[in-house]
Amino acid sequence: MDWLTHLVWHDGKCLGVDGNFWTVFWKGIGWLGNAVFFSRFFVQWQATERKRQVVVPVLFWWLSLAGSLLLLSYAVFYNKDYVVIFAYAFTWIPYIRNLMIHHRHEERHLACPGCGTSCPPQSNFCSSCGTRLTASGEKAP
Numbered sequence: 001m002d003w004l005t006h007l008v009w010h011d012g013k014c015l016g017v018d019g020n021f022w023t024v025f026w027k028g029i030g031w032l033g034n035a036v037f038f039s040r041f042f043v044q045w046q047a048t049e050r051k052r053q054v055v056v057p058v059l060f061w062w063l064s065l066a067g068s069l070l071l072l073s074y075a076v077f078y079n080k081d082y083v084v085i086f087a088y089a090f091t092w093i094p095y096i097r098n099l100m101i102h103h104r105h106e107e108r109h110l111a112c113p114g115c116g117t118s119c120p121p122q123s124n125f126c127s128s129c130g131t132r133l134t135a136s137g138e139k140a141p
Contacts (some may be wrong), residue, residue, distance in 0.1 A: 037067025
């Protein structure tokens, strides 16, 4: 177990952090960014297992955006490594675009007049109660 102790505590530093407030702060931001970015793996995996098909839930895109911005902040303000900065400088673009597409899609959902369930656009019938839907959300004759 000496190797583990050596890994955690070495040269008077815990996990390589010297105790300076800003060093600890930015290392914390870096680790938080890694944790948030990595957590999207579990979100996507769980959603896919639940539906038994490949699914990318909206939370995946929010975690991607938050994690990449945290890692970009860490790279710009603390690490100052241009390779890491470039790696996260543009990743937010597709994440925001996917969130915008999701938001537009959700806005076009139809509310079933029979039971109130939110039905996908272009649905002809409510998946919950079978009520015929119209584009305006009113009951069809």
